[in-house]
Amino acid sequence: MSEPKTETCDTAESLAACGSFRDLSLSNSNSVSISMCSSSCGTVSGSDHQSIGSSNLSNVSNGGSERKESSEKGGSLSTVDSSNGEGGSFRSLCPSKPHRGNDVRWDAIQSVTAKDGGNGVLGLAHFRLLRKLGCGDIGSVYLAELRGTGCLFAMKVMDKGMLAGRKKLLRAQTEKEILGLLDHPFLPTLYSHFETDKFSCLLMEFCSGGDLHMLRQRQPGKHFTEQAARFYASQVLLALEYLHMMGVVYRDLKPENVLVREDGHIMLSDFDLSLRCCVNATLVQSSADPSCQISSYCIQPSCIDPACKLPVCVEPACLQPSCFKPRFMNRSSKTSKKVKSDKKLNLVSSDSLPVLIVEPTTARSMSFVGTHEYLAPEIIRGDGHGSAVDWWTFGIFLYELLYGKTPFKGNGNRETLCNVVGQPLKFPEGSSVSFAAKDLIRGLLVKDPPKRLGFKKGATEIKQHPFFETVNWALIRSTQPPEVPKPIDMSILNQSPTKPSQPPSACNNNKNSNGKGASAADSDRSSGPYLDFEFF
Numbered sequence: 001m002s003e004p005k006t007e008t009c010d011t012a013e014s015l016a017a018c019g020s021f022r023d024l025s026l027s028n029s030n031s032v033s034i035s036m037c038s039s040s041c042g043t044v045s046g047s048d049h050q051s052i053g054s055s056n057l058s059n060v061s062n063g064g065s066e067r068k069e070s071s072e073k074g075g076s077l078s079t080v081d082s083s084n085g086e087g088g089s090f091r092s093l094c095p096s097k098p099h100r101g102n103d104v105r106w107d108a109i110q111s112v113t114a115k116d117g118g119n120g121v122l123g124l125a126h127f128r129l130l131r132k133l134g135c136g137d138i139g140s141v142y143l144a145e146l147r148g149t150g151c152l153f154a155m156k157v158m159d160k161g162m163l164a165g166r167k168k169l170l171r172a173q174t175e176k177e178i179l180g181l182l183d184h185p186f187l188p189t190l191y192s193h194f195e196t197d198k199f200s201c202l203l204m205e206f207c208s209g210g211d212l213h214m215l216r217q218r219q220p221g222k223h224f225t226e227q228a229a230r231f232y233a234s235q236v237l238l239a240l241e242y243l244h245m246m247g248v249v250y251r252d253l254k255p256e257n258v259l260v261r262e263d264g265h266i267m268l269s270d271f272d273l274s275l276r277c278c279v280n281a282t283l284v285q286s287s288a289d290p291s292c293q294i295s296s297y298c299i300q301p302s303c304i305d306p307a308c309k310l311p312v313c314v315e316p317a318c319l320q321p322s323c324f325k326p327r328f329m330n331r332s333s334k335t336s337k338k339v340k341s342d343k344k345l346n347l348v349s350s351d352s353l354p355v356l357i358v359e360p361t362t363a364r365s366m367s368f369v370g371t372h373e374y375l376a377p378e379i380i381r382g383d384g385h386g387s388a389v390d391w392w393t394f395g396i397f398l399y400e401l402l403y404g405k406t407p408f409k410g411n412g413n414r415e416t417l418c419n420v421v422g423q424p425l426k427f428p429e430g431s432s433v434s435f436a437a438k439d440l441i442r443g444l445l446v447k448d449p450p451k452r453l454g455f456k457k458g459a460t461e462i463k464q465h466p467f468f469e470t471v472n473w474a475l476i477r478s479t480q481p482p483e484v485p486k487p488i489d490m491s492i493l494n495q496s497p498t499k500p501s502q503p504p505s506a507c508n509n510n511k512n513s514n515g516k517g518a519s520a521a522d523s524d525r526s527s528g529p530y531l532d533f534e535f536f
């Protein structure tokens with residue numbers, strides 16, 4: 001095992017930028033660069049990540065389950081919110097979340113906290129924990145009703161003693177901070193965070209449709225149709241694009257972490273392995289269309305942070321990701337031919353409207369984090385990695401959705417890791433998967449990160465691949481999902497809940513709601529039937 005590495009922001013450059021500033025500067029006549037840094041990326045400092053190179057694969061192979069391998073991160077929690085004792089309350093987070101402005105859950109929270117004197121505090125005592133939804137490495141997730149409202153939430157409950165004992169406090173802190181940043185239709189909303197003496201609780205939207213791993217198991221041949229795979233992959237791609245824009249490298253994409261909301265659309269979950277970093281957002285303006293002004297993107301005076309000492313600071317929420325770029329409807333046939341040929345070559349169309357490129361290209365980490373079958377080669381080799389790992393995992397993810405298995409899985413973790421690094425990508429014969437899908441996967445599963453699709457221009461490049469040609473990015477939330485989960489059976493509210501003081505049951509690593517662990521031989525990596533809840 002190699003010496004533990006310390007990770008903060010991984011370069012001196014990013015260290016310098018790790019204050020809460022965003023620096024906007026015109027880099028040339030056609031582009032504007034905006035440096036953003038997650039406001040407290042310094043809080044990851046001191047974490048002990050195990051960096052493991054190819055020479056110590058044998059150590060790695062026994063280090064965790066087949067499906068889940070994560071770094072141990074030590075250190076202490078640098079910012080702990082005030083605790084109010086068992087069943088106590090905590091300041092409700094009510095950040096500005098434009099996408100969720102009309103969400104009835106905010107109103108329900110407000111009405112409940114108003115009854116308590118209007119001090120805006122929420123606590124464990126306000127909830128009935130109805131069912132255990134699952135266990136993760138750092139906590140258990142429960143279906144919870146906000147008492148008297150019929151509003152359901154997913155509550156992640158983490159035992160603070162366990163977090164401290166297993167050196168997971170920083171992971172929990174990272175997850176909480178990242179959740180607090182997010183405001184995107186395909187990412188979770190953190191409604192509140194509160195603590196008791198024993199527990200730290202995160203209150204999120206409940207996804208009633210289970211995860212994509214379970215959904216895939218229910219498909220004929222245990223794989224999705226290409227249309228369904230495109231639907232899920234396109235939403236995941238937008239979520240990753242937004243995360244990168246916010247200076248978050250996700251690092252743990254896999255079907256198990258893609259949850260299905262009650263409307264059939266997706267929500268990417270689980271941020272405890274994510275890396276926070278600085279990002280340079282570049283708005284590339286088309287030279288062919290001088291009428292396109294940079295101000296067509298929301299960089300308004302109201303977006304400028306007055307507390308910032310730098311020339312211009314823009315709130316991250318003011319930047320719109322390029323997924324909202326309008327589609328080009330009125331092209332001449334000559335132009336559209338050119339666009340098509342550019343798409344074949346994976347080129348960004350030079351005659352398009354301005355494109356915001358938001359790839360945290362300077363992010364660097366030496367951590368060994370992720371899931372064996374999904375680990376990027378640069379992580380396994382111990383080369384140091386950046387945001388391109390998310391494009392590698394996106395390739396594995398798409399492969400798994402389409403073929404029902406991952407491409408480099410071996411007999412055991414060691415063989416899997418060796419395959420990722422050394423084996424060429426192969427596609428099963430006799431499948432009806434299109435050339436475009438295979439071409440995209442090939443572009444993503446390039447072992448050398450700089451040559452990987454998405455390395456330079458992030459999601460912008462990937463969205464323009466022919467596989468996504470039929471996707472209307474602007475209206476993606478109106479697209480009919482392949483499958484809509486059955487409505488939640490509200491009779492669950494009549495069942496007797498657990499006592500709030502009863503501690504959440506302990507969770508072993510990789511155990512799911514049905515108590516099954518993922519074994520090396522478990523090719524299905526079952527996370528269990530979703531409705532097989534554990535009552536407690």
Ligand SMILES: Nc1ncnc2c1ncn2[C@@H]1O[C@H](COP(=O)(O)OP(=O)(O)OP(=O)(O)O)[C@@H](O)[C@H]1O
Nearest residue numbers: 133134135136137138139141154204205206207270
């Ligand atoms: N918002 C949610 N709605 C419904 N179920 C959820 C939600 N969040 C989590 N779950 C369920 O709870 C389980 C545990 O989730 P959690 O995020 O704690 O851990 P994990 O995904 O297994 O990963 P890790 O070990 O890295 O924490 C998930 O597998 C999922 O089934």
